[in-house]
Amino acid sequence: MISFFLKRLLLLIPVFLAVSVVIFMIVHLVPGDPIDNLVQINSSPEQKAALAARYGLDKPLYQQYAIWLGKALTGDLGDAIILRRPVSDLIAQNLPHSLSLGALALLFSTVVGIAAGVLAAIYKDSWIDRVTMTLILLGSTVPSFWLGLLLIMLFAVQLGWFPVSGARSWDALILPVLTIGLGGVALVARVTRVAMMETARKDFVMMLHAKGVPPWQIELRHVLRHALLPVVTILSLRIGWILGGAVTVEFVFARPGLGSLLITSLNQRDYPVVQGALLMLAIAVMLGTLLGDIVQAAMDPRVRERIK
Amino acid sequence: MAALDPIKTAVRSPRGGLSAAVLVLVVACALFAPWIAPYAYDIQNLPGSNAEPSRTHWMGTDEFGRDLMSRIIYGARTSLSVAITAISISVVSGLTLGAMAGYFGGWFDRAVTAVVDLTWSFPEILIALILIAIIGPGVESVMVAISIAYLAQFTRLTRAQIMALKNETYVEATANLGAGHFHIIFRHLLPNALTPVIVAGMLATGDAIILEATLGFFGLGAQPPTPSWGAMMSSGTAQIFIAPWIIIFPGLAIAATVISINLFGDALIEALDIRNRLRSV
Amino acid sequence: MALLSVQDISVSIGVLSPLESVTFEIDKGEILGLVGESGSGKSLTAMCVMGLLPRIGGTITKGAIVFDGRDLTRLPELELRRLRGKRIALISQNPMTSLDPIIRIGAQIDQVSTLHLGLSAEAAKARSLELIAQLRIPEPAAIHRAYPHQLSGGMKQRIVIAMALAADPDLIVADEPTTALDVTIQAQIIQIMAELVRDRGLALMLITHDMGVVAQACDRVVVLYAGRVAEMNVIGEIFAAPKHPYTRELIRCIPRLGQEPGSLKGIPGVVPSIVDYPEGCRFNPRCSDAQALCRERKPALERKSTGLAACHFSEA
Numbered sequence: 001m002i003s004f005f006l007k008r009l010l011l012l013i014p015v016f017l018a019v020s021v022v023i024f025m026i027v028h029l030v031p032g033d034p035i036d037n038l039v040q041i042n043s044s045p046e047q048k049a050a051l052a053a054r055y056g057l058d059k060p061l062y063q064q065y066a067i068w069l070g071k072a073l074t075g076d077l078g079d080a081i082i083l084r085r086p087v088s089d090l091i092a093q094n095l096p097h098s099l100s101l102g103a104l105a106l107l108f109s110t111v112v113g114i115a116a117g118v119l120a121a122i123y124k125d126s127w128i129d130r131v132t133m134t135l136i137l138l139g140s141t142v143p144s145f146w147l148g149l150l151l152i153m154l155f156a157v158q159l160g161w162f163p164v165s166g167a168r169s170w171d172a173l174i175l176p177v178l179t180i181g182l183g184g185v186a187l188v189a190r191v192t193r194v195a196m197m198e199t200a201r202k203d204f205v206m207m208l209h210a211k212g213v214p215p216w217q218i219e220l221r222h223v224l225r226h227a228l229l230p231v232v233t234i235l236s237l238r239i240g241w242i243l244g245g246a247v248t249v250e251f252v253f254a255r256p257g258l259g260s261l262l263i264t265s266l267n268q269r270d271y272p273v274v275q276g277a278l279l280m281l282a283i284a285v286m287l288g289t290l291l292g293d294i295v296q297a298a299m300d301p302r303v304r305e306r307i308k
Numbered sequence: 309m310a311a312l313d314p315i316k317t318a319v320r321s322p323r324g325g326l327s328a329a330v331l332v333l334v335v336a337c338a339l340f341a342p343w344i345a346p347y348a349y350d351i352q353n354l355p356g357s358n359a360e361p362s363r364t365h366w367m368g369t370d371e372f373g374r375d376l377m378s379r380i381i382y383g384a385r386t387s388l389s390v391a392i393t394a395i396s397i398s399v400v401s402g403l404t405l406g407a408m409a410g411y412f413g414g415w416f417d418r419a420v421t422a423v424v425d426l427t428w429s430f431p432e433i434l435i436a437l438i439l440i441a442i443i444g445p446g447v448e449s450v451m452v453a454i455s456i457a458y459l460a461q462f463t464r465l466t467r468a469q470i471m472a473l474k475n476e477t478y479v480e481a482t483a484n485l486g487a488g489h490f491h492i493i494f495r496h497l498l499p500n501a502l503t504p505v506i507v508a509g510m511l512a513t514g515d516a517i518i519l520e521a522t523l524g525f526f527g528l529g530a531q532p533p534t535p536s537w538g539a540m541m542s543s544g545t546a547q548i549f550i551a552p553w554i555i556i557f558p559g560l561a562i563a564a565t566v567i568s569i570n571l572f573g574d575a576l577i578e579a580l581d582i583r584n585r586l587r588s589v
Numbered sequence: 590m591a592l593l594s595v596q597d598i599s600v601s602i603g604v605l606s607p608l609e610s611v612t613f614e615i616d617k618g619e620i621l622g623l624v625g626e627s628g629s630g631k632s633l634t635a636m637c638v639m640g641l642l643p644r645i646g647g648t649i650t651k652g653a654i655v656f657d658g659r660d661l662t663r664l665p666e667l668e669l670r671r672l673r674g675k676r677i678a679l680i681s682q683n684p685m686t687s688l689d690p691i692i693r694i695g696a697q698i699d700q701v702s703t704l705h706l707g708l709s710a711e712a713a714k715a716r717s718l719e720l721i722a723q724l725r726i727p728e729p730a731a732i733h734r735a736y737p738h739q740l741s742g743g744m745k746q747r748i749v750i751a752m753a754l755a756a757d758p759d760l761i762v763a764d765e766p767t768t769a770l771d772v773t774i775q776a777q778i779i780q781i782m783a784e785l786v787r788d789r790g791l792a793l794m795l796i797t798h799d800m801g802v803v804a805q806a807c808d809r810v811v812v813l814y815a816g817r818v819a820e821m822n823v824i825g826e827i828f829a830a831p832k833h834p835y836t837r838e839l840i841r842c843i844p845r846l847g848q849e850p851g852s853l854k855g856i857p858g859v860v861p862s863i864v865d866y867p868e869g870c871r872f873n874p875r876c877s878d879a880q881a882l883c884r885e886r887k888p889a890l891e892r893k894s895t896g897l898a899a900c901h902f903s904e905a
Contacts, residue, residue, distance in 0.1 A: 018426055019426070019430075022438060023438070025442075026438070026441050026442050029442045029443075030441075030442055030444070031444075137567065137570065137571075138563075138567075140570070141514065141518075141563060141566040141567045141570050142559075142563050142566075142567075143518045143521055143522060143559065143562055143563070144522075145521075145522055145525050145538075145541070146521075146541065146555070146559035146562065146563070149541065149544075149548070149555045149559070150555075150559070152548065153548060153552050153555070153556075157548060157549060164548075202686065203681065203683060203686035203687045204686060204687050204689045204690070206641065206644065206681070206687075207681055207687040207688070207749075208689070209641055209644060209673070210639055210673055210674065210678070210679035211673065211679075211700065211701050211704070211752065212670045212671065212672070212673035212674030212701075212704060212705060213674070213700065213704060222689055222692070225691060225692075226689075226691065229691075237428070237429060240429055240430050240431040240434065241431045243431065243434075244431030244432070244433040244434050245431075247433060247434070247437070248433065248522055248525075251525075251526060252525075262437060263437075263526050263528075266437065266440065266441055266445075266526070266528065267445075267526070267527055267528070271441075274441050278434075278437070278438055278441070282430070282434075285429060285430055285431070285434070286429070289429050300691050301690075301691060301736040301738070302690065302691070302736070302738055305739075
């Protein structure tokens with residue numbers, strides 16, 4: 001298992017390098033002199049020269065990348081143009097908010113999605129199934145920022161149950177989690193439902209009935225375990241999708257977080273912050289995928305075999 | 309024409325018919341906005357701002373007193389043109405890349421697969437944001453961003469179809485008869501791989517409308533005064549306490565359009581019986 | 590009294606009636622062969638006996654299945670479940686797919702004895718190890734820890750047999766247990782099962798389409814054709830003097846040593862489709878001796894000189 005983990009981790013290195021190249025290139029691909037993209041508009045020539053020296057901007061591109069990556073890996077992501085603070089400070093400030101939101105949304109999507117999918121599959125064509133199917137359709141078609149706004153209007157503005165925005169108290173998390181959650185629940189429930197129904201048709205399930213195993217035990221111990229395999233696969237592939245939802249939802253709820261930071265800095269063309277936030281989000285997506293792979297290997301002996 | 313038969317079958321099913329009707333309505337709004345819309349989209353009337361829905365303004369007015377319904381009807385233009393253009397570019401590029409990768413294999417395939425797999429695990433919104441960071445905000449940027457964000461999906465799907473078709477005997481036979489690579493790809497493989505990719509493209513158009521609206525909501529899409537569903541809601545957030553309709557109606561327009569695209573796509577998948585081919589990815 | 594007595598059962602699935610008036614008995618210590626081409630209703634009969642028919646959407650519309658004095662068609666599902674795996678066990682057609690691929694072999698065998706015999710985990714494991722060893726599988730402990738994909742097809746089928754034996758059943762229903770296996774393994778598996786029946790005195794209902802397997806193992810044979818019993822007799826009589834033309838054709842189709850190459854021919858025609866069974870005797874379109882009567886009237890299953898057959902023209 002440990003060797004599996006290390007192998008997966010090694011496989012992520014080229015992915016990380018590729019992504020970091022793209023993010024590094026942002027400053028160079030944007031029209032204009034890269035240095036103008038990294039400093040305030042009214043900087044003096046001396047300030048520009050100091051920055052150029054710091055990032056080796058007179059050196060060839062690949063050397064600049066190496067310098068940038070080296071600094072980034074040691075936590076130096078440059079200084080924010082607008083806020084005039086180290087980008088790493090801004091990230092340290094915002095990351096915990098995104099992590100708690102992302103983790104809670106993932107947990108909510110997984111638990112509720114699996115429960116809904118299982119019930120819909122067991123009680124196929126009943127009202128539970130129909131409600132779940134409607135939820136799945138809505139969850140995959142309603143824009144999450146609109147859903148967020150609707151929830152704010154209903155529960156925060158009209159009913160006053162939760163704060164409209166911000167992250168000052170724990171209950172400010174509930175509406176954002178629900179907003180991301182509906183899409184996540186829809187995704188997980190859809191995959192679970194189909195996987196449950198497909199597994200139920202397999203020969204070994206009939207064999208379990210022939211062994212006299214009680215049906216609830218078959219559904220929960222055997223069928224569900226199998227149905228969870230594609231769920232984990234989808235979750236590990238689309239974990240970024242839930243994080244992407246966090247980007248949108250943070251902005252809607254004016255919550256601090258990497259997503260808000262990214263959107264704000266994009267609008268302000270604060271490129272060092274854009275780069276830092278994107279890098280962190282990319283790392284989060286990659287670690288999420290890694291987590292999914294590990295859970296998958298822990299659950300399915302055939303996957304472990306394939307990796308060896 | 310035989311190619312229209314599945315569409316007819318899809319329209320005849322209850323959800324297919326209803327969703328087709330909604331889609332026709334939305335497309336008509338986009339095409340004939342100047343004739344359908346009761347007001348011009350940019351006429352401001354500050355004394356009548358944030359007016360609630362009434363007989364003169366069925367969906368109310370926004371913070372500048374502009375008629376919301378007219379802006380939503382014009383907004384269909386922006387949303388549909390951006391989404392359809394972007395997805396068309398994406399589908400054509402995906403078909404080409406996927407077909408070449410699947411057919412030729414080798415290093416080209418490995419390179420394409422590596423890039424596709426790389427982008428696959430990143431959410432479309434993140435890819436679009438990276439691209440907009442590079443090319444800057446605006447309608448064209450959003451189009452480019454969306455078309456690149458969805459490229460992986462179509463490339464992957466086409467490649468899988470081509471790989472499955474490549475080994476079939478009739479293709480081998482054609483190759484043995486001395487047909488050239490491009491003849492085989494364009495005359496024999498792609499036509500057979502086309503249907504699932506086009507249906508996937510149709511479904512992705514729904515996602516692209518959401519993505520366009522989201523980027524518009526972030527202020528990164530169409531710039532004012534061009535009406536776009538996402539941007540309208542973004543300006544509505546400031547009026548959330550006094551004029552919730554500015555947020556409700558554009559959102560309803562998006563939801564109705566996207567739900568209809570999904571339902572119609574689903575009916576089409578059923579009519580064409582290609583669910584398994586779409587899932588093979 | 591017979592251990593299992595299937596009495597005149599008919600089955601319907603939706604609008605179809607794939608089984609019609611099927612009757613046979615199995616005694617303790619006996620191997621009954623259930624033969625027929627695919628589509629004859631063999632597997633369906635197994636589902637009936639296992640009480641699993643509702644799982645595939647079927648219902649028994651007529652008749653009784655009496656097992657050890659109780660009519661299974663009238664038992665509530667809970668009672669049936671207590672019989673399944675404990676007193677009536679199934680060995681399925683495809684060992685490749687009948688084991689849960691993500692659960693260790695051992696746990697899958699243990700499950701049966703913990704469930705039905707109330708054994709503790711250790712006792713169940715000890716029992717499973719013993720069974721694995723009895724089935725002549727080397728290194729029982731390693732196999733107990735293995736996952737299904739690590740075993741060959743023949744090994745897996747032995748595991749399925751072990752699973753069937755785990756709760757000491759009285760009756761084993763084996764549905765084409767060797768079809769998915771290599772020819773060399775087939776004979777081994779059949780031999781193992783035959784020995785089990787002799788040693789433990791249990792009853793075996795062996796479903797197969799292979800008359801060779803029947804000749805190797807069975808005491809008595811029921812021949813099914815298109816959902817009806819065509820003939821039933823003891824093994825010696827079936828091969829020596831088949832009463833039904835279909836049985837004759839089946840026997841003719843067994844490959845023999847020293848046969849002229851290319852001289853082996855199948856039964857002409859095809860099994861009729863369930864949606865369009867012929868009138869009268871269902872075998873009449875393929876029967877070389879068919880007369881007008883065969884096309885008009887359904888032959889009853891009648892007592893002949895030995896055994897039973899459903900043919901208008903077989904000798905008494």
